[in-house]
Amino acid sequence: MKVLVPVKRVIDYNVKVRVKPDQSDVDLANVKMSMNPFDEIAVEEAVRMKEAGTVEEVIAVSIGPEKAQDQLRQALAMGADRAILIETTETVEPLSVAKLLAKVCEEENPDLVVMGKQAIDDDCNQTGQMLAALMGWPQGTFASAVTKEGDKLHVTREVDGGLQTIALTLPAVVTTDLRLNEPRYASLPNIMKAKKKPLDKKSPSDYGVEIIARLKTLKVTEPPKREAGIKVESVADLVEKLKNEAGVL
Amino acid sequence: MTILVIAEHSNDHLSDATAKTVSAATKIGGDIHVLVAGSGASAVAGQAAKIAGVAKVLHADDDHYAKQLAEPMAELILSLAGDYDVLMAPAGTDGKNYMPRVAAKLDVMQISDIIAVESADTFQRPIYAGNAIATVQSSDAKKVITVRGTAFEAPAMDGSASVETIGAADFPSISEFVKEELTKSDRPELQGAKIVISGGRALASGENFEKYIYPVADKLGAAVGASRAAVDAGYVPNDMQVGQTGKVVAPELYIAVGISGAIQHLAGMKDSKVIVAINKDEEAPIFQVADYGLVADLFEAMPELEKAL
Ligand SMILES: Cc1cc2nc3c(=O)[nH]c(=O)nc-3n(C[C@H](O)[C@H](O)[C@H](O)COP(=O)(O)OP(=O)(O)OC[C@H]3O[C@@H](n4cnc5c(N)ncnc54)[C@H](O)[C@@H]3O)c2cc1C
Ligand SMILES: Nc1ncnc2c1ncn2[C@@H]1O[C@H](COP(=O)(O)O)[C@@H](O)[C@H]1O
Numbered sequence: 001m002k003v004l005v006p007v008k009r010v011i012d013y014n015v016k017v018r019v020k021p022d023q024s025d026v027d028l029a030n031v032k033m034s035m036n037p038f039d040e041i042a043v044e045e046a047v048r049m050k051e052a053g054t055v056e057e058v059i060a061v062s063i064g065p066e067k068a069q070d071q072l073r074q075a076l077a078m079g080a081d082r083a084i085l086i087e088t089t090e091t092v093e094p095l096s097v098a099k100l101l102a103k104v105c106e107e108e109n110p111d112l113v114v115m116g117k118q119a120i121d122d123d124c125n126q127t128g129q130m131l132a133a134l135m136g137w138p139q140g141t142f143a144s145a146v147t148k149e150g151d152k153l154h155v156t157r158e159v160d161g162g163l164q165t166i167a168l169t170l171p172a173v174v175t176t177d178l179r180l181n182e183p184r185y186a187s188l189p190n191i192m193k194a195k196k197k198p199l200d201k202k203s204p205s206d207y208g209v210e211i212i213a214r215l216k217t218l219k220v221t222e223p224p225k226r227e228a229g230i231k232v233e234s235v236a237d238l239v240e241k242l243k244n245e246a247g248v249l
Numbered sequence: 250m251t252i253l254v255i256a257e258h259s260n261d262h263l264s265d266a267t268a269k270t271v272s273a274a275t276k277i278g279g280d281i282h283v284l285v286a287g288s289g290a291s292a293v294a295g296q297a298a299k300i301a302g303v304a305k306v307l308h309a310d311d312d313h314y315a316k317q318l319a320e321p322m323a324e325l326i327l328s329l330a331g332d333y334d335v336l337m338a339p340a341g342t343d344g345k346n347y348m349p350r351v352a353a354k355l356d357v358m359q360i361s362d363i364i365a366v367e368s369a370d371t372f373q374r375p376i377y378a379g380n381a382i383a384t385v386q387s388s389d390a391k392k393v394i395t396v397r398g399t400a401f402e403a404p405a406m407d408g409s410a411s412v413e414t415i416g417a418a419d420f421p422s423i424s425e426f427v428k429e430e431l432t433k434s435d436r437p438e439l440q441g442a443k444i445v446i447s448g449g450r451a452l453a454s455g456e457n458f459e460k461y462i463y464p465v466a467d468k469l470g471a472a473v474g475a476s477r478a479a480v481d482a483g484y485v486p487n488d489m490q491v492g493q494t495g496k497v498v499a500p501e502l503y504i505a506v507g508i509s510g511a512i513q514h515l516a517g518m519k520d521s522k523v524i525v526a527i528n529k530d531e532e533a534p535i536f537q538v539a540d541y542g543l544v545a546d547l548f549e550a551m552p553e554l555e556k557a558l
Contacts (some may be wrong), residue, residue, distance in 0.1 A: 126349030212359035229540035
């Protein structure tokens with residue numbers, strides 16, 4: 001099988017963003033950027049499938065600025081075979097990302113696309129589902145286990161009530177949840193090797209996809225701030241306050 | 250304006266989030282219909298008909314809809330989409346699964362997880378784990394929206410909409426249900442509960458949840474949640490995770506026990522009315538959002554709390 005893994009360059013999950021004073025956006029100047037954590041899990045899953053012999057080739061693809069090369073190199077260092085960067089300085093919405101990925105799928109004919117369930121910047125949780133729809137493929141979202149059973153892919157999904165397992169025909173799209181695996185750290189020799197792996201550079205126009213935003217951001221604001229309250233001295237004190245002051249017991 | 254709300258349900262019970270999604274639809278304004286697609290789900294259709302503000306319930310019943318798989322659900326919604334200006338669903342794992350599929354087929358950008366309606370085309374939604382709120386205006390003719398239930402009031406249940414049975418749409422033969430392991434619990438559902446008590450890594454085992462968290466939860470009639478760390482470690486099942494990438498809750502009272510307060514956890518509970526934190530580290534970030542903080546060892550404080558209630 002051939003697997004495609006889309007990875008997004010996002011703010012590092014440890015960073016708490018700030019809103020710009022003019023409310024136009026959040027401030028990303030000099031902020032640490034990383035691979036979206038769910039995409040790391042996706043890369044790990046694809047690489048493990050390769051190590052298990054179910055997969056022959058893993059291709060990482062990113063849509064974003066030139067700097068997104070860093071995240072693609074990380075995917076290569078983790079074990080992906082080659083990478084494609086579709087370079088653009090614009091903000092690309094999930095619908096356009098899905099359209100670009102659909103074009104890549106038409107060109108590369110992967111058997112499987114493994115990607116994150118959610119980018120931790122826009123928190124949209126929709127690109128994978130959109131790609132599956134555009135390709136007419138089935139989707140296994142929020143995956144905590146993926147196994148090949150004959151010619152089907154079994155995906156166990158983290159759903160609101162617990163776990164659900166479904167069987168999909170291939171090709172298919174899988175989106176990762178936190179419990180699918182624990183991504184590896186790339187070793188230094190692998191980081192060195194990754195520098196020599198092929199990384200193709202493309203632009204959205206190479207795929208004939210026009211990047212048009214459907215959502216206009218009118219403003220970005222701080223959420224209502226919660227003030228820290230008080231420290232109570234004892235359990236008795238806590239219960240008293242919850243009963244008589246807060247009135248929630 | 251005509252709006253279709255897709256019901257979230259378990260074939261016998263309609264979710265509270267569905268009713269709250271109708272509240273969000275009411276804010277947009279227009280004729281509101283609810284689609285109940287399920288298997289043996291006529292009771293659910295009946296419940297949906299009672300939500301105030303709903304004009305009509307469309308009920309499609311077929312085995313293929315029993316587990317809400319994305320592919321058949323999207324086909325059904327798409328077969329109805331022509332009649333509607335807005336398609337909305339609660340932002341639970343069902344809606345998040347099939348709605349983007351519908352949006353892509355309609356060539357529309359989904360507006361995910363809205364927390365406020367400013368006008369028929371302008372909405373607020375949290376981004377960056379709720380550390381910022383974006384106000385976005387959609388230029389799509391048809392709108393596909395998922396709704397964060399905790400951000401909207403529950404409507405009255407005194408409606409009397411008509412229920413119309415509709416046929417099924419195509420069933421793409423590309424996916425099938427294999428099995429499920431649903432978490433069974435007699436405690437209230439996390440998302441509807443008035444009180445939520447959550448445990449973190451500090452609990453150190455599933456047994457300690459049994460011993461220190463559940464007894465207090467039962468005295469309070471509370472639902473039980475957890476941090477990612479507690480779920481990852483296998484102390485409790487995945488559906489108990491509260492946070493940016495888990496469930497979002499906003500109860501009257503949230504008690505965080507042995508949870509540090511990472512931004513991803515705060516994203517799922519900081520809109521709770523009253524927050525209590527019990528943590529032995531007085532520097533823990535959870536105290537910055539807590540109304541009442543108790544610096545204590547949970548293994549001593551929780552048994553005391555159980556007795557004091
Ligand atoms: C992509 C991504 C998504 C994530 N999504 C979520 C999410 O949805 N929800 C979520 O919760 N997290 C999420 N996380 C994880 C998050 O970043 C934190 O790692 C996690 O919330 C920490 O869990 P914790 O507070 O239980 O553990 P820790 O951070 O280890 O905190 C344990 C706390 O317990 C206290 N403690 C220890 N012993 C005792 C004792 N005896 N008595 C009292 N207190 C004690 C300690 O002082 C400490 O503050 C996500 C992370 C990533 C990268
Ligand atoms: N610009 C991008 N480049 C590559 N992959 C992306 C991009 N945007 C989104 N994705 C993928 O889609 C997933 C879900 O993103 P979202 O729908 O924005 O929450 C991410 O985890 C990535 O795998």
